[in-house]
């Protein structure tokens with residue numbers, strides 16, 4: 001547990017910036033950038049005005065324990081209550097903003113919230129600058145930095161993660177047999193792969209490649225977790241909540257005909273329909289008690305990304321009075337798109353058979369502002385970047401009809417997001 005559960009008082013200023021149309025990534029200094037980008041819009045931040053590190057809960061804690069979310073919510077409330085805020089823009093993402101990464105499991109280290117010293121944001125053509133200092137009327141030293149050019153990423157070597165592909169297929173087969181025995185309906189199994197290069201990885205290079213290649217996704221960088229997720233756990237604007245449930249996957253085809261055939265096969269597949277249905281129902285069950293209105297379409301649509309296609313269901317809700325974004329995150333995580341059904345049985349199986357700690361992978365990643373607006377994605381298509389190494393993660397939903405070879409191929413399609421961000425030659 002962090003000693004700083006009572007945050008310091010901060011002076012927060014947001015002003016509009018005019019005539020800035022360049023990529024938000026260009027504003028970032030080297031180092032540990034904070035980012036949440038969707039096409040041209042989003043937030044980037046640097047410097048640390050204040051941070052909260054939440055350590056792992058003790059072994060034996062229930063896998064569905066939500067203390068890390070309530071601790072974070074309390075800390076943010078204190079921070080906002082004590083802040084001196086002057087915000088002349090007043091949009092979601094202005095004023096005080098905390099970026100965060102929550103671990104998938106409560107017993108893993110790595111949950112952190114960071115309030116940057118400097119933030120640049122853009123939404124619908126409006127750009128703003130927020131600075132955070134300890135004394136009103138001052139500028140943080142991080143405001144002015146010389147723009148260092150992005151450092152190219154050198155040649156990358158790869159090694160297996162915690163399990164070899166054969167071992168991982170064994171874990172899938174074991175999971176299928178548990179599902180057929182009737183012990184659970186679905187579990188999402190993931191694997192890792194490790195990249196090493198010749199010098200510190202400049203996260204700005206990854207961010208720019210990911211943002212351009214996946215404009216409909218959320219490209220993120222928070223405390224070492226870097227990726228481009230298509231899955232929005234929730235967006236909160238006022239009392240409106242939106243979410244996008246994804247489950248059910250095919251690769252993209254090599255030509256238009258093959259691509260269409262793969263999409264049609266996905267839309268007609270009973271196995272994928274079941275996987276998707278379980279993910280949607282887990283969201284409905286979790287959100288129901290928090291919502292005044294809940295709109296869940298009956299059938300999914302096809303979402304095409306550069307590397308894969310998914311079954312997708314967009315959900316809308318109006319939140320009941322007093323329900324915060326982090327209350328909703330705590331209730332929703334983990335959906336059956338990344339955990340399984342029943343949740344607790346699936347979480348225990350995942351811990352038993354994956355042979356790795358997921359850390360922030362498949363956990364919530366995103367930001368929340370002082371007015372309670374927020375965007376939290378599920379940290380997928382991502383890696384933990386540390387120095388010259390990156391540990392990539394990818395998984396897939398296992399149900400009674402799953403085949404280990406196809407599941408392995410699906411994880412390879414999902415790894416491509418970060419593999420190509422690491423190895424794409426400069427344009």
Ligand SMILES: C=C(O[C@@H]1C=C(C(=O)O)C=C[C@H]1O)C(=O)O
Pocket residue numbers: 188190231246247248249275310337338380381393394395396397398414
């Ligand atoms: C688990 C991942 O993705 C999730 C699992 C999916 C599936 O099983 O079809 C699809 C989208 C995501 O909800 C991942 O990308 O690692």
